[in-house]
Amino acid sequence: MDRIVHDGMMNDQRQRTCAEFERRFDRPPEWVAIAPGRVNLIGEHVDYCGGSVLPMAIERYTMIAAAPRPAAAGSASGRVFSTAVGATAEIPIGPTGGTAGDPGGDPAGAMAGAMAVSTGLPGWTHYLHGVIAGFLARGAAVPAFDAVVDSTVPLGGGLSSSASLEVALATLLAAVSDTRIEPLDLALLCQRAEHDFAGVPCGVMDQCASVLCTADHLLLLDCRSLTATQVPFAREDLLVLVTNSNVRHALNDGEYGRRRSDCEQAARVLAVPLLRDATLAQVEAAREALGPRVHARARHVVTEIDRTRRAADAIAAGRWAELGLLMAESHASLRDDYEVSCPELDLLVDLAAAERGVIGTRMTGGGFGGCTVTLVEAAHAQAVMDRVAQEYRRHTGRECTMFTTRPAQGAMIQTTPRPA
Numbered sequence: 571m572d573r574i575v576h577d578g579m580m581n582d583q584r585q586r587t588c589a590e591f592e593r594r595f596d597r598p599p600e601w602v603a604i605a606p607g608r609v610n611l612i613g614e615h616v617d618y619c620g621g622s623v624l625p626m627a628i629e630r631y632t633m634i635a636a637a638p639r640p641a642a643a644g645s646a647s648g649r650v651f652s653t654a655v656g657a658t659a660e661i662p663i664g665p666t667g668g669t670a671g672d673p674g675g676d677p678a679g680a681m682a683g684a685m686a687v688s689t690g691l692p693g694w695t696h697y698l699h700g701v702i703a704g705f706l707a708r709g710a711a712v713p714a715f716d717a718v719v720d721s722t723v724p725l726g727g728g729l730s731s732s733a734s735l736e737v738a739l740a741t742l743l744a745a746v747s748d749t750r751i752e753p754l755d756l757a758l759l760c761q762r763a764e765h766d767f768a769g770v771p772c773g774v775m776d777q778c779a780s781v782l783c784t785a786d787h788l789l790l791l792d793c794r795s796l797t798a799t800q801v802p803f804a805r806e807d808l809l810v811l812v813t814n815s816n817v818r819h820a821l822n823d824g825e826y827g828r829r830r831s832d833c834e835q836a837a838r839v840l841a842v843p844l845l846r847d848a849t850l851a852q853v854e855a856a857r858e859a860l861g862p863r864v865h866a867r868a869r870h871v872v873t874e875i876d877r878t879r880r881a882a883d884a885i886a887a888g889r890w891a892e893l894g895l896l897m898a899e900s901h902a903s904l905r906d907d908y909e910v911s912c913p914e915l916d917l918l919v920d921l922a923a924a925e926r927g928v929i930g931t932r933m934t935g936g937g938f939g940g941c942t943v944t945l946v947e948a949a950h951a952q953a954v955m956d957r958v959a960q961e962y963r964r965h966t967g968r969e970c971t972m973f974t975t976r977p978a979q980g981a982m983i984q985t986t987p988r989p990a
């Protein structure tokens with residue numbers, strides 16, 4: 571969106587979050603930590619095969635306003651109110667502060683020990699508990715604190731509200747506990763929290779994007795080496811349109827696991843550590859040995875990895891038409907070879923692709939519902955949104971939800987919230 575509108579929206583959210591803090595805790599906050607959601611432009615279903623992804627942060631944020639709170643020794647906790655949930659939870663902090671198991675040993679043991687206690691708290695606190703445990707496992711002195719969490723990232727919408735929640739808290743805790751932690755390590759700590767405490771075996775893209783992205787850039791992230799490259803998104807007249815189909819087909823979970831095991835099988839047959847080590851020629855030569863389904867899955871992965879590299883080059887060089895073609899090929903590959911699209915996503919892509927000013931469009935995220943990502947000239951964005959919404963309603967009887975964004979800035983922390 572327009573920079574002035576964006577800054578105004580951020581300011582409003584910050585003030586709202588700080589006001590809520592004052593109302594709940596009778597004093598002003600000392601910190602505001604901010605972490606964005608993300609959308610992946612290209613590079614889908616390649617993270618777990620060690621390929622590269624190309625996400626950007628979106629202008630939707632989780633904000634945490636917080637202040638330390640005096641606490642008796644051994645009874646430290648984080649008292650957190652979430653505006654999204656409308657509830658407060660008290661999350662124990664401390665080597666033993668109410669947690670089962672002995673956290674004194676290796677970090678893995680500490681996390682596993684604390685996990686048992688997490689299950690006694692509501693699900694949304696597990697992400698936070700995991701981040702606190704990650705800091706404790708590093709030996710950080712996490713003080714008792716009060717906090718209000720507010721998010722403009724839709725929860726469960728495929729735009730990584732969970733990672734932005736973890737990253738916002740980790741950014742806060744690094745500051746309040748005076749812990750020096752490399753940005754990449756902070757992202758990994760958050761991923762670990764989601765694995766071990768929320769029980770979600772996510773890749774590392776979401777947390778990396780929320781931490782490492784910079785304004786007006788895409789993030790080319792190699793998911794094996796974790797090398798991150800900032801790709802300038804130079805054209806200021808382009809917007810990224812995110813469209814939520816508002817469907818979520820139930821087969822989602824099991825299918826994700828099946829895709830992963832198909833990819834592992836393909837790597838075994840091709841005798842490579844990860845599918846990213848295979849070439850298209852190798853995949854084609856092994857067509858018989860792979861069998862039709864696994865062959866198609868492997869073909870998606872190796873071609874998608876190649877497309878992602880070419881897309882980053884095309885963006886850096888300003889070859890926008892080429893980027894559009896790569897996005898179209900990516901969608902077709904996800905639909906036909908990887909079979910993770912659905913009629914609603916295909917419809918959104920077909921509708922957007924037919925509109926003037928659209929550079930490229932494809933499904934984004936795990937699939938079987940969720941969102942599409944569309945690159946559109948700002949001058950045409952409103953017309954595209956109106957038409958796509960209207961036609962989507964006409965064909966499906968459903969409403970889609972949409973917003974435009976520019977590539978946003980990753981996580982940050984501010985000590986004194988600005989007055990109005």
Ligand code: ADP
Nearest residue numbers: 652654694721725726727728729730731732735
């Ligand atoms: P996504 O990350 O795509 O939004 P997930 O299912 O991974 O979807 O994460 C959504 C979950 O993360 C929510 O159900 C909730 O448990 C937690 N969460 C995210 N943001 C908040 C928030 N602001 N307050 C409380 N819980 C949140």
Ligand code: MG
Nearest residue numbers: 730731732733
């Ligand atoms: Mg998530």
